[in-house]
C-alpha cells in the first residue's frame with residue numbers, strides 16, 4: 123500500500139520527504155507544483171510522513187476522501 127502526497131504540498135514543495143526516502147521514490151520537476159511518490163517503488167516505510175511540514179503525506183488506505191484523486195496524480199507523474 124504505497125504512500126501518497128496530497129494537496130497541501132502544492133506550492134510548498136518543502137522536499138524534506140525526498141531527503142529521507144530510503145529508496146529514492148519521491149520526485150518532482152521544475153515545472154511541477156508538488157512532489158510525487160512512485161507507487162511501484164514505495165516500500166511503505168512511513169519515514170516521509172514524519173518529516174512533512176504540512177502533513178501532506180498519507181498511506182493509500184487512509185487518504186482523506188477529498189484527496190482521493192491524488193492517488194492517480196502521484197502515479198501519473200511517473201508516466202511522463
Ligand code: SF4
Nearest residue numbers: 143164165167168170
Ligand atoms: Fe519513500 Fe518510505 Fe515515503 Fe514510501 S513511505 S515514499 S519508501 S519514505
